[in-house]
Amino acid sequence: MIPEGMRDVLPAEAAELRAIEQIVLSRFNAYGYGEVRPPALEYPETMERAGVDVASSGFHLYDERGRALVLRTDLATAVARLAAERLSERPLPLRLAYEGPVYRTEATHNRREGEFSQLGAELLGLGAASADAEVVVLLCDALSATGLRGFRLAIGSVAFHRELVAALGLAPDDSDDVFDALADRDYALLETIVSRRGVSDEGRKTLQRALDLSPGKGALSAARKLSSSEGMDEVVERLVAVQELADDAGYGDLVGFDFGLLPELDYYTGIVFEAWAPGVDFPVAMGGRYDRLLAAFDWPIPAAGFTIDLDRLHQALVDEGAGVAPLFAPTLSYIGGLDDPKRVGDLRRRGIAVAALPGDASAHMPRLREDRGEFLLEMPDATTRGSWRDVLRVLGDG
Amino acid sequence: MTLRIVVPDGALRVPSLELFAAAGFGDDGRPADEVRPAADARPAADLDARLSVVAAADVPAYLTSGAADAGLVAKDALLERATRLCELLDLRFGAGQLVYAVAPGAEVRRERLGRLRIATRHPALTRSYFRARGLQVSIVPVDGTLDRAVSDGLADGVVALVETTPTGSAPAGVAGLTVEGVVAETSIRLVTGRGARVLHGAELGVLVAGLRDVLAGRTAS
Numbered sequence: 001m002i003p004e005g006m007r008d009v010l011p012a013e014a015a016e017l018r019a020i021e022q023i024v025l026s027r028f029n030a031y032g033y034g035e036v037r038p039p040a041l042e043y044p045e046t047m048e049r050a051g052v053d054v055a056s057s058g059f060h061l062y063d064e065r066g067r068a069l070v071l072r073t074d075l076a077t078a079v080a081r082l083a084a085e086r087l088s089e090r091p092l093p094l095r096l097a098y099e100g101p102v103y104r105t106e107a108t109h110n111r112r113e114g115e116f117s118q119l120g121a122e123l124l125g126l127g128a129a130s131a132d133a134e135v136v137v138l139l140c141d142a143l144s145a146t147g148l149r150g151f152r153l154a155i156g157s158v159a160f161h162r163e164l165v166a167a168l169g170l171a172p173d174d175s176d177d178v179f180d181a182l183a184d185r186d187y188a189l190l191e192t193i194v195s196r197r198g199v200s201d202e203g204r205k206t207l208q209r210a211l212d213l214s215p216g217k218g219a220l221s222a223a224r225k226l227s228s229s230e231g232m233d234e235v236v237e238r239l240v241a242v243q244e245l246a247d248d249a250g251y252g253d254l255v256g257f258d259f260g261l262l263p264e265l266d267y268y269t270g271i272v273f274e275a276w277a278p279g280v281d282f283p284v285a286m287g288g289r290y291d292r293l294l295a296a297f298d299w300p301i302p303a304a305g306f307t308i309d310l311d312r313l314h315q316a317l318v319d320e321g322a323g324v325a326p327l328f329a330p331t332l333s334y335i336g337g338l339d340d341p342k343r344v345g346d347l348r349r350r351g352i353a354v355a356a357l358p359g360d361a362s363a364h365m366p367r368l369r370e371d372r373g374e375f376l377l378e379m380p381d382a383t384t385r386g387s388w389r390d391v392l393r394v395l396g397d398g
Numbered sequence: 399m400t401l402r403i404v405v406p407d408g409a410l411r412v413p414s415l416e417l418f419a420a421a422g423f424g425d426d427g428r429p430a431d432e433v434r435p436a437a438d439a440r441p442a443a444d445l446d447a448r449l450s451v452v453a454a455a456d457v458p459a460y461l462t463s464g465a466a467d468a469g470l471v472a473k474d475a476l477l478e479r480a481t482r483l484c485e486l487l488d489l490r491f492g493a494g495q496l497v498y499a500v501a502p503g504a505e506v507r508r509e510r511l512g513r514l515r516i517a518t519r520h521p522a523l524t525r526s527y528f529r530a531r532g533l534q535v536s537i538v539p540v541d542g543t544l545d546r547a548v549s550d551g552l553a554d555g556v557v558a559l560v561e562t563t564p565t566g567s568a569p570a571g572v573a574g575l576t577v578e579g580v581v582a583e584t585s586i587r588l589v590t591g592r593g594a595r596v597l598h599g600a601e602l603g604v605l606v607a608g609l610r611d612v613l614a615g616r617t618a619s
Contacts, residue, residue: 154596256599260484276593279464283592 005105005114016324017117017314020146021099024119024308027142028097031134033121035097038078044070049296050077051267057104059114071103075118076307077293083124084297092125092301117310120287124294127302129238132271132289133245135304139285140251143275146313147322151277151284153254156261157239158268158288160223163231164210168203179262182210210259219257235270242271267293273306277316284312331355332395333363336370343388352395401447401601404461404469406454410586413491414470418449420615421608445604458483458589467594468602474559474584478520484595485587486606490613492586493562496520498527499575500555501548508554517544517553520581524557527581545573557581 002008009017025035041061047054047070054060058070072078075098087094099119121138123131136153143151161182165175174193181190194204209226220243224236239257246255255273263272263286270289277284287306294301317324329352337344337356347354357363366379368391375391377384384394405414415423452460458481460466468486474496476483500514508514517538518524528535540547544556558572588609590602 150597152596154599256596258596258599260595274592274596276596278593278597280593281463281591 003114007113007115013314015326015328016317017310019324019327020310020314020317021117021119022327023145024142025097025099027138027145028121031095031121031138031141033095033097033138035099036079036082037098037100038072038075038082040071040101040103041069042072042078042081044068046081047073047077050074050080050293052077059103059105073104074102074307075100075120076122076290076305079120079122080293080303081297083122084294084299088299093131094122094124096122096124098122113311118307119310120305120307122303122305124303125301126304127289127291129241130245131302131304132238133242133249135287135306136242136246136255136271136273137249137251139273139275139287139306139308140246140249140254142308143285143313144251144254146317147324148277148284148313148317148320149322150320151254151275151316152256153273153275154258154261155239155242155255155271155273156258157235157271158262159235159270160232160259161210161262163229163235164206167229167232168199168207170199178207182260182262219259223257223259239271263288271304275308277312277320279319280312280316282309282312284309284316329353330366333357333361333365333367334369335359335361335363335367337368340370346392347395350392350396399446399598401445401468401598401605402466403447403449403605404452404457404466405449406457406470407451408454410454410470410472410492411451414586415449415451417489417491417609417612420612421605423447423449445601445608447601447605461589461591461594464591464593466591467598468588468590468605470586471589472584473587474520474523474582476587476589477582478522480522483589483591485589486602487588487609487613489586489588489609490616492584494559494584495562496523496557496559496581496584497572497577498524498555498557498579498581499572499577501575504554514555515553516555516557517547518557519544519559520557523581527557527579545575548575559584 028035044054044058044060047058052073054070054073058073061069061071063069079096079098083094083096097120099117101115101117103115105114121135123135136155140153161179165178170178170193177193178190181193190207194207199207206226206228209222220236220239227233227236243252243255243257246252261272261274263274267290268288269291272288273286274283275285285306285308287304289302289304291302294303314324331353332347333355334340334344334347335357336359337354338358344354344356355363366377368375368377371385374385375388377391377394384390405411405418457469457471458475458479461469461471461483462481470489471483472492476485498516504514513534513536515538516524516528516535517540519540521537521539524535524537538547538553540552544558547553548556555578556572556575560572588606595602
């Protein structure tokens with residue numbers, strides 16, 4: 001029995017998850033991102049600083065003096081805390097990567113898992129569009145490297161809507177409603193807000209068109225036409241720059257723009273993006289710019305990054321029919337190998353994974369056993385009978 | 399890639415299929431759950447899409463999971479489930495109101511017992527409606543006829559879906575009850591999942607444009 005929302009991972013799945021982690025972390029490394037490992041337990045205040053509602057979403061426990069602790073609900077916040085406390089003397093920019101499980105209660109989180117693994121990268125100390133582009137490109141690179149083909153990255157900007165709402169002169173309460181309406185494409189709600197607040201006809205048209213901005217290649221030029229203030233111009237030009245840099249890096253075809261993209265967490269300040277693959281119910285990855293996150297830990301520097309949902313990525317690969325090349329060779333079962341440590345050691349030194357078994361055991365292929373003074377090596381596609389030297393030759397060729 | 403569209407079975411099936419037919423989806427002899435755009439119809443004919451009919455209550459699950467790319471869902475169902483689906487278009491049929499109505503004598507009961515029993519098929523919306531008004535009620539989730547729940551003594555009032563009727567006439571579904579307020583307005587919406595929006599944005603744009611033309615034609619005529 002295990003608690004609700006938890007699950008066990010068995011060897012076949014674990015081998016694939018490990019291989020995916022390895023591929024992604026090696027791409028992070030190729031861009032100069034160094035891995036950090038924050039602890040599993042943090043103080044609730046740490047997570048709250050990033051605006052995470054830990055009271056309802058966290059698993060809570062107490063230390064021996066009764067101080068409240070929480071299992072980390074996300075790693076980006078823990079890494080921001082770590083960077084501000086431990087790395088603030090280092091020259092900028094800082095590039096950090098992380099990997100590991102996070103824990104959330106089901107009540108507030110509309111996904112089934114209470115524990116899931118995140119892989120992520122953080123670029124700290126750079127605020128330019130070129131830094132936005134680097135994290136976008138790194139995400140495309142890492143996902144492509146795993147073999148995922150059908151994914152697309154939707155890019156939006158929370159700044160566009162902030163500028164739009166500011167240009168219309170709406171009250172803060174109304175602007176929250178406008179954000180909801182834009183996120184859900186709720187025309188009826190938008191009409192209600194507009195009529196209640198006496199927004200000008202021109203403003204009404206602008207909002208309507210913002211809602212109509214369909215995602216895809218045309219969204220950027222449509223947004224440029226819609227722009228009615230310097231602030232909106234700047235936001236659009238910045239996204240154009242990101243698009244051009246992504247094109248130059250060879251990932252232009254994977255990205256599209258979607259101004260309806262508004263993440264639930266309100267710590268984002270600029271670009272936001274989500275990677276989706278066919279047949280999954282949550283984004284495979286999400287990220288963006290959150291220039292106020294480090295300031296919450298008294299280190300006011302800009303930051304951008306993303307988080308990959310390892311289980312969703314794996315699911316997308318399986319749905320796509322993509323194989324995941326295992327890190328480790330399939331294991332050879334050597335029946336009688338437990339009593340023959342010398343030959344077992346010989347095989348392992350040659351890089352062959354061997355599960356040593358008692359002489360009377362049975363095992364799936366590939367398997368090896370001694371049989372009337374000879375060795376019988378049974379592989380799925382061929383059977384070899386012969387001397388130890390023959391066995392080594394066949395395995396060596398494989 | 400083919401755009402997979404799910405249409406609700408039951409009362410909404412016919413008006414839904416009529417709308418898609420007007421937008422250029424013909425059945426040309428194929429079974430109704432395999433309807434594709436007719437070859438010569440406009441404007442949706444440019445779209446590689448397939449309609450299939452599924453149980454109305456299952457449409458949100460098809461969209462959330464990514465098993466379908468677009469579907470038709472009533473607004474009240476979207477609100478009730480609080481799914482993070484994206485509305486693309488108000489299709490303006492199946493319009494109605496979710497109203498709060500009470501039986502005669504309910505006020506006395508509220509005075510003496512403190513709270514009313516409200517029968518509904520929309521427990522989540524009902525809960526938030528009364529919470530927002532600072533009223534305490536006990537919610538009785540039912541699957542059957544709501545006004546019967548009141549006449550049989552199961553509840554003192556209902557939060558029930560009624561068809562939009564001209565003001566003044568008593569809406570069917572809450573016969574014999576007094577309508578106290580409107581919990582939500584509803585109509586059928588074209589809805590997509592968050593993933594389909596990203597992966598099929600262009601195709602969904604074509605679909606929306608096609609359906610919007612049909613709706614504009616209906617309003618004009």
